[in-house]
Amino acid sequence: MDHDPQITFLRARIAEAEQRARACGPVPWVDTVPCAVHVDPAAIRDNKLAYGHLGYVAGTHRGELGDAYRAHIAHFSPKRMLDEINAKRQIIEHCVETIASLDPGEPADRASITDLTVPLRLLALPDADHPDYREEWRL
Structure with missing residues (x-):
C-alpha cells in the first residue's frame, strides 16, 4: 500500500x-490588534535570529466580518x-x-x-x- x-x-x-x-x-499568529493579524510577539522574540523581523501578516476591515476574518486567519x-x-x-x-x-x-x-x-x-x-x-x- x-x-x-x-x-x-x-x-x-x-x-x-x-x-x-x-x-x-513555523510560528503562531495572533489577532490581538484591531484589523490586523500579527506573528505572536513571543515567537518574534524566541525566533528572531531564525526568521528575521516577522510581524504583520494580514489586515482586515473593521466590524463583525473583519473580526471573523482576523480570527480565522490567526487560527490557521x-x-x-x-x-x-x-x-x-x-x-x-x-x-x-x-x-x-x-x-x-x-x-x-x-x-x-x-x-x-x-x-x-x-x-x-x-x-x-x-x-x-x-x-x-x-x-
Missing part, C-alpha cells in the same frame, strides 16, 4: 502544504498547519502500516482493510479539485 496512488497523492499534497507553511515560518497560522500536517501523516502511516500487517485473503482482515481506507479517502477530499485526484476515492 506504500506505493498506492492515493497514498502518493496524500503525501504529495501534505508535502505541498508543509512547504507553504514553512515558507511563512503556519504553526497550526504544521501541527495538522503532522497529525495527518500519523493517520496515513498508521493506516498504511496496519493494512500491510493484514491478510487480504482473510475475510475479517479484508473488512478491516476496507475500514482503514475510509480515513484515507476522507483525507483526500479537501484536494478533490486537484488534477491528480481520482473520483473513485470519493465516498
Whole structure:
C-alpha cells in the first residue's frame, strides 16, 4: 500500500502544504490588534535570529466580518498547519502500516482493510479539485 496512488497523492499534497507553511515560518499568529493579524510577539522574540523581523501578516476591515476574518486567519497560522500536517501523516502511516500487517485473503482482515481506507479517502477530499485526484476515492 506504500506505493498506492492515493497514498502518493496524500503525501504529495501534505508535502505541498508543509512547504507553504514553512515558507511563512513555523510560528503562531495572533489577532490581538484591531484589523490586523500579527506573528505572536513571543515567537518574534524566541525566533528572531531564525526568521528575521516577522510581524504583520494580514489586515482586515473593521466590524463583525473583519473580526471573523482576523480570527480565522490567526487560527490557521503556519504553526497550526504544521501541527495538522503532522497529525495527518500519523493517520496515513498508521493506516498504511496496519493494512500491510493484514491478510487480504482473510475475510475479517479484508473488512478491516476496507475500514482503514475510509480515513484515507476522507483525507483526500479537501484536494478533490486537484488534477491528480481520482473520483473513485470519493465516498
